[in-house]
Every structure is written in C-alpha cells, then in structure tokens.
C-alpha cells in the first residue's frame with residue numbers, strides 16, 4: 001500500500017498493492033496500521049455506498065461541527081473525478097480544491113480529513129464506497145455550489161445532472177462570510 005500526501009496538507013492518495021493471477025486479483029482495501037503510519041488515525045463509524053450513472057455530479061458536501069466527517073473514499077466499479085475542497089478555518093490552502101481520478105482498475109482511494117467539502121463527478125457508471133468518521137446528521141448538512149466561480153473546478157462532464165439540493169448551495173464566498181472563515 002502506497003500512501004502519498006497531496007499538495008493539500010492532510011489529504012492523502014492511497015494506492016493498494018494489487019496481486020493479479022489467473023483467478024483474478026486480490027488487494028488489501030483497508031489497513032489501519034499502515035494508515036496510522038501516515039498519521040491517518042480515525043475511528044470509522046459509518047460506511048456508505050452509492051451508484052451513479054455517467055454524467056452525475058454529487059456534492060460539494062460536508063457536515064458542520066460537531067458532526068464533521070473525515071472520509072476514506074474509493075470506487076468499487078467505474079471511474080469518478082473526486083474533489084476535496086479545503087474549508088478548514090485558518091488553513092493556508094483554504095478554498096483550494098484537490099481533484100483526483102479514482103477508478104476500480106487502480107483501486108486508488110483518497111483520505112479526506114474533517115473540514116473539507118467533498119464531491120465527485122462520474123466519468124463511467126460508478127459504485128462509490130466510503131467510510132466516515134462520524135454518523136450522518138441531517139440537520140448539520142452543508143454544501144458549496146459545485147460550479148462555484150472562484151473554485152472553477154473542471155468536472156470533466158458535459159451538462160452534469162445534480163440532485164435538487166445540490167443546485168442551490170452557497171458559493172465559497174457566501175460560505176466564508178456566513179461561517180466566520182471556515183469550519
């Protein structure tokens with residue numbers, strides 16, 4: 001398992017070692033001890049799975065404190081463009097996005113600490129799976145508009161399809177003002 005810190009401090013790319021043979025493949029999809037060596041030490045309380053068709057965008061989502069969630073995300077099938085936006089108050093990379101393709105071939109994952117907005121676009125029909133360090137709490141749901149002009153994220157899909165609520169999140173600027181500088 002190879003773990004690489006992204007240009008945004010605290011966000012890690014994780015590449016499991018995949019063993020291929022004539023039967024198929026094997027890989028360790030989670031190793032608490034190896035993640036701990038990189039400082040990733042979470043108690044994972046919830047695991048989620050979603051399926052999305054090509055062209056869908058989900059995000060950008062977070063939960064407000066004290067229900068903020070770190071996430072360990074990957075795809076079980078298909079390909080997504082995964083996006084983590086730093087909303088940590090006082091962070092030197094506040095408002096910066098880390099964008100990474102996740103696909104089932106590489107089985108690569110992202111660790112996203114608490115204090116980030118998260119979303120993904122679907123490049124090929126995808127089953128998406130992720131662990132969360134906190135339980136779902138509907139009242140504390142928050143978001144940033146996926147096509148925020150300041151973030152200017154290239155989602156890699158034409159005319160994306162979004163849920164109703166994902167069309168109306170505040171912009172990054174509005175979030176910053178309302179939250180007093182971040183999460």
Ligand SMILES: Cc1cn([C@H]2C[C@H](O)[C@@H](COP(=O)(O)OP(=O)(O)O[C@H]3O[C@@H](C)C(=O)[C@@H](O)[C@H]3O)O2)c(=O)[nH]c1=O
Pocket residue numbers: 048050058059061062118119120135136163
């Ligand atoms: C996220 C979540 C949703 N739900 C319910 C609420 C709703 O009726 C239904 C669908 O929820 P959503 O539309 O919010 O699902 P979705 O848009 O897939 O939300 C997810 O998006 C990605 C990008 C994330 O990072 C996740 O944390 C989560 O916010 O599932 C739960 O019961 N538990 C959960 O943990």
